[in-house]
Amino acid sequence: MHKRKVRFALGALLVAALFLSAGHAVALDTEVGQTEVRLEGDRALIRTQETNLGNLVTDLMRAETGADIALTNGGGLRDSVEPGPITLENVLEIHPFENAVVTIELTGAEVVEALEHGVSRHPDDWGGFPHVSGIVYSFNTNAEPGSRVQEVRYQGGPIDPEATFVVATNDFLSAGGDEFTMLKKDHLEEFATLESMIISYLQENSPVAPEVEGRIVIYE
Amino acid sequence: MSAAKRARKVSRRNFLKRSGQVVGGVLATGFLGFDLTKLAAQTDDGDASHKLIILHTNDMHGRIEEADGIMGMEYVRSIVRDFRKRYQNVLVLDAGDTIHGRPITNELKGSSTVDCMNLVGYDIMTPGNHDFHFHYEHLLELEERWDLDLISANTFKDGELLFRPYVIKEIGRYRIGVFGLATPATRYTTHPNNVRGLDFGSITEATKRYVRELREQDVDLVISLGHVGFGANNPDDVELLTSNELLKHVDGVDLFVDGHSHDRLPEGEWHGGALVVQAYEYLKDIGVVEVDFSNGKPQFSASLISAAEATESYEPDLEVSEILKDARQRARERILGVGS
Numbered sequence: 001m002h003k004r005k006v007r008f009a010l011g012a013l014l015v016a017a018l019f020l021s022a023g024h025a026v027a028l029d030t031e032v033g034q035t036e037v038r039l040e041g042d043r044a045l046i047r048t049q050e051t052n053l054g055n056l057v058t059d060l061m062r063a064e065t066g067a068d069i070a071l072t073n074g075g076g077l078r079d080s081v082e083p084g085p086i087t088l089e090n091v092l093e094i095h096p097f098e099n100a101v102v103t104i105e106l107t108g109a110e111v112v113e114a115l116e117h118g119v120s121r122h123p124d125d126w127g128g129f130p131h132v133s134g135i136v137y138s139f140n141t142n143a144e145p146g147s148r149v150q151e152v153r154y155q156g157g158p159i160d161p162e163a164t165f166v167v168a169t170n171d172f173l174s175a176g177g178d179e180f181t182m183l184k185k186d187h188l189e190e191f192a193t194l195e196s197m198i199i200s201y202l203q204e205n206s207p208v209a210p211e212v213e214g215r216i217v218i219y220e
Numbered sequence: 221m222s223a224a225k226r227a228r229k230v231s232r233r234n235f236l237k238r239s240g241q242v243v244g245g246v247l248a249t250g251f252l253g254f255d256l257t258k259l260a261a262q263t264d265d266g267d268a269s270h271k272l273i274i275l276h277t278n279d280m281h282g283r284i285e286e287a288d289g290i291m292g293m294e295y296v297r298s299i300v301r302d303f304r305k306r307y308q309n310v311l312v313l314d315a316g317d318t319i320h321g322r323p324i325t326n327e328l329k330g331s332s333t334v335d336c337m338n339l340v341g342y343d344i345m346t347p348g349n350h351d352f353h354f355h356y357e358h359l360l361e362l363e364e365r366w367d368l369d370l371i372s373a374n375t376f377k378d379g380e381l382l383f384r385p386y387v388i389k390e391i392g393r394y395r396i397g398v399f400g401l402a403t404p405a406t407r408y409t410t411h412p413n414n415v416r417g418l419d420f421g422s423i424t425e426a427t428k429r430y431v432r433e434l435r436e437q438d439v440d441l442v443i444s445l446g447h448v449g450f451g452a453n454n455p456d457d458v459e460l461l462t463s464n465e466l467l468k469h470v471d472g473v474d475l476f477v478d479g480h481s482h483d484r485l486p487e488g489e490w491h492g493g494a495l496v497v498q499a500y501e502y503l504k505d506i507g508v509v510e511v512d513f514s515n516g517k518p519q520f521s522a523s524l525i526s527a528a529e530a531t532e533s534y535e536p537d538l539e540v541s542e543i544l545k546d547a548r549q550r551a552r553e554r555i556l557g558v559g560s
Binding site (some may be wrong): 027028043078088089092093096097099124125127171172175176177178179 | 326
């Protein structure tokens with residue numbers, strides 16, 4: 001608990017510092033970036049399929065941490081943003097949890113296990129649905145939970161179950177949140193809160209225009 | 221925290237709340253009784269003393285401000301005031317996930333949502349998984365600030381219930397028993413650190429036990445107030461029953477006021493002899509259940525008031541507006557780092 005509080009304070013300071021250094025007043029309506037497309041975070045979609053917001057967030061998690069793979073839960077992304085300016089408030093609405101981004105080491109087999117768990121409740125709008133960067137995967141929603149994932153590809157080929165990967169995720173999942181027990185690992189590194197990371201990425205990379213590109217293929 | 225330390229923390233108000241299961245009886249008969257005939261004359265259909273109106277919300281997730289498709293707390297209060305004017309027997313419930321989700325409440329660790337709910341006059345709430353977001357000890361601190369009763373019949377710490385399992389409200393001439401249920405998934409659907417040391421027990425066992433206890437106390441209605449969820453069961457976990465599945469295995473519940481799954485049930489649904497209601501999400505709707513006791517056996521009719529209907533038919537409540545304005549300013553100061 002104590003540790004989390006400290007981390008939250010650091011996250012808040014980071015947000016403030018970013019704006020003060022840029023010479024802007026910090027208010028909830030302060031613009032932190034621009035998007036050329038609607039960022040899709042509606043509950044019914046982001047908990048059941050690939051969306052451009054899931055791709056944007058996992059891509060920036062991977063870019064900012066240098067991890068091989070990023071994985072985050074759809075239930076942690078909780079709102080959409082319309083095309084145009086993105087405000088500080090928009091970011092805090094997308095991710096209101098102050099979860100720290102962390103890296104952990106996983107084998108290819110553990111990555112597959114996490115994906116299996118994440119799609120086990122599909123098509124329910126369950127918060128554990130996994131958005132990914134660095135890998136693409138397919139699953140059959142009609143198969144038995146636990147044996148739905150069909151293919152996981154890393155750098156163009158099937159993922160090696162015995163190879164190890166640095167995986168960026170959030171500290172909710174790495175604490176076993178949504179019963180992702182296979183992600184309960186010691187952290188290699190702890191980074192800023194996800195909302196701070198989103199803000200700093202948007203400030204450097206706007207306008208953004210993420211797309212749905214077939215990372216998650218669902219067979220019915 | 222030890223039980224002794226916890227006991228010292230309990231305020232006088234909470235001591236009074238905890239010291240007896242029956243609350244509100246004196247107020248209901250003494251205070252409201254003063255004006256009964258006048259109130260009755262104002263109802264839609266003459267004497268409504270044989271009716272109970274239950275207003276319910278769930279899964280607001282900090283959406284206390286009006287927005288597109290969201291009525292916000294300004295309209296919730298206006299609606300509740302209107303019903304309290306037209307009916308003498310009104311009960312206002314929330315099925316959880318209130319204090320977290322938007323900067324206006326996150327930055328203030330939920331206090332702005334609590335203040336709004338106090339103005340509205342909510343009677344009873346059961347905590348949802350996201351109400352543990354600021355750690356369960358903070359939820360216990362907020363409990364002191366809340367005027368309502370927080371109830372849960374299956375949330376334990378060291379083998380003891382963390383909240384009161386139920387409340388019996390004496391409203392008009394009726395005794396209404398309401399018990400609370402938390403989804404056992406609460407242990408991993410908030411950051412597990414927030415609920416470390418807590419146990420979330422079987423909702424089947426809790427329902428059987430407290431339905432029996434309430435029935436023994438001669439209540440006229442048993443309401444289950446659950447942050448449990450509606451629909452298909454989680455196939456992985458038999459303990460994670462949904463409200464409708466639970467009702468196949470238990471008897472004696474009249475009404476199940478549900479949350480967690482963000483379902484919109486326009487007229488409720490009957491399952492296992494009980495009416496299940498849920499009012500969607502984010503204060504997009506407020507639920508209304510009318511219970512008519514005039515024929516002995518209670519008769520139910522459930523409906524929803526949508527945000528569009530609310531904003532068309534009601535004016536926003538200005539006292540709530542003031543709270544929201546102040547909260548927005550303080551949330552801004554927190555983000556700037558100049559607030560306390």
